Amino acid sequence: MNDLFDLRGRIALVTGGYRGIGRMIAEEFVERGVRTYITGRNADGVMKAAEELSAKGECIGIPNDLGTIEGVTELAEAIASRESQLDILINNAGTGWHAPLDEFPEKGWDKTFNLNIKAPFFLTQKLRPLLAKAGSLDRPAKVINISSTDSLYVPTDESYPYLASKAGLNHLTRKLANRLAKDHIRVNTIAPGAFESEMNVAAVEHPDSIAAFVPAGRIGRPSDIAGTCVYMVSSAGDYLVGVVLPVDGGATQALPVAPMHQNED
Numbered sequence: 001m002n003d004l005f006d007l008r009g010r011i012a013l014v015t016g017g018y019r020g021i022g023r024m025i026a027e028e029f030v031e032r033g034v035r036t037y038i039t040g041r042n043a044d045g046v047m048k049a050a051e052e053l054s055a056k057g058e059c060i061g062i063p064n065d066l067g068t069i070e071g072v073t074e075l076a077e078a079i080a081s082r083e084s085q086l087d088i089l090i091n092n093a094g095t096g097w098h099a100p101l102d103e104f105p106e107k108g109w110d111k112t113f114n115l116n117i118k119a120p121f122f123l124t125q126k127l128r129p130l131l132a133k134a135g136s137l138d139r140p141a142k143v144i145n146i147s148s149t150d151s152l153y154v155p156t157d158e159s160y161p162y163l164a165s166k167a168g169l170n171h172l173t174r175k176l177a178n179r180l181a182k183d184h185i186r187v188n189t190i191a192p193g194a195f196e197s198e199m200n201v202a203a204v205e206h207p208d209s210i211a212a213f214v215p216a217g218r219i220g221r222p223s224d225i226a227g228t229c230v231y232m233v234s235s236a237g238d239y240l241v242g243v244v245l246p247v248d249g250g251a252t253q254a255l256p257v258a259p260m261h262q263n264e265d
Contacts, residue, residue: 004236008033011086011134012233013079015039015066015123016093018049021146021195021225025090028226030057037082039064039075039093066093066119067111076126085134086127088233091120092146096162109161116165120145121172128183135184142233143180145173147191147244152252166191170244177242188232188240193248195220216249 007029017026017038026049029036035058040046043063050061062078065071079086095115097108124131124143135141150159151166170189177187194210196219211218228247231237246252 005230005234006032007230007234010088010233011035011037011083012088012090013037013039013086013127014090014092015075015119017090018042018046018061021192022090022092023049023053024195024222024226025092025229026059027053027056027222028230029088030054030059032230033057034088036060037062037079039066041065041067066123067095067115069118069122072119072122073126076123079127080130083130086130087134087141089124089127089131089141089143090146090229091123091143093119094146094148094166096159098157098159100158101160104158104160112161113165116162117168117172120169121176124176124180124187128180128185131180131185132183137184139235140184140186140238142237143176143185143187144229144232145169145187145189147173147189149191149193149246149248149252152191152244152246173244174242181241186238186241188237188242189244190225190228190232191244191246191248191252192225193220193246193251195222195225213255214249214251215254218249220247220249 012029012034014022014026014036016022018040026036026038030053037060038046038050039062046061046063050059053059064075093115095112097112099108131141147169148166150163151170155163173187173189180187225247232240
């Protein structure tokens with residue numbers, strides 16, 4: 001029986017793959033024999049990460065700004081100029097903006113929505129021909145959108161467009177999963193909880209405090225997110241369609257919530 005998790009020879013694009021959760025995923029792909037493209041706005045950071053990961057396999061850096069439709073188009077064209085098909089697309093690049101409700105700026109809203117939900121939609125749209133060419137009934141192509149547990153509950157911080165855009169990405173996943181299934185393209189979402197990354201300062205600076213609210217007793221490790229992603233993009237995950245999977249140590253699915261009303265004796 002072939003290894004269900006064998007990814008050798010596949011081609012992947014990981015947006016925002018030079019740092020944080022994106023790098024965790026990209027590094028695992030590279031080590032498993034996947035030709036992996038990584039992107040990001042920080043050109044030096046992207047090229048440095050690609051050089052470092054290339055010591056373990058094949059990694060190509062493409063500096064790119066997905067915050068504009070022009071950037072999305074440029075990236076899709078860059079991939080199409082190098083590859084005739086694409087097995088895996090990881091829509092990981094994301095951003096957030098925090099400000100009090102009465103002071104929240106339009107530019108913060110637009111920046112967050114442009115990168116967190118507009119870019120994944122249009123990048124998937126523009127790369128669909130390459131994904132469809134790679135996909136088949138027995139080995140479909142895979143699109144994984146990286147959401148957040150902030151889309152599954154109400155966080156305390158004032159990150160209005162972040163949680164709204166990630167919740168929208170979850171539902172967009174379901175719609176795209178239905179629409180692209182006939183092209184043999186599987187679309188799913190991973191909703192990470194607390195991991196050490198630039199996007200989660202609290203997890204970096206206060207991991208023990210965050211872990212106290214996680215039933216698993218710790219924050220996420222690179223192997224947690226990378227292993228889940230490998231499962232979903234490998235043959236083991238071929239029957240997953242439109243799934244939104246929290247990877248958070250139980251923070252959204254197994255944490256007790258105090259009852260709103262108590263019975264009186």
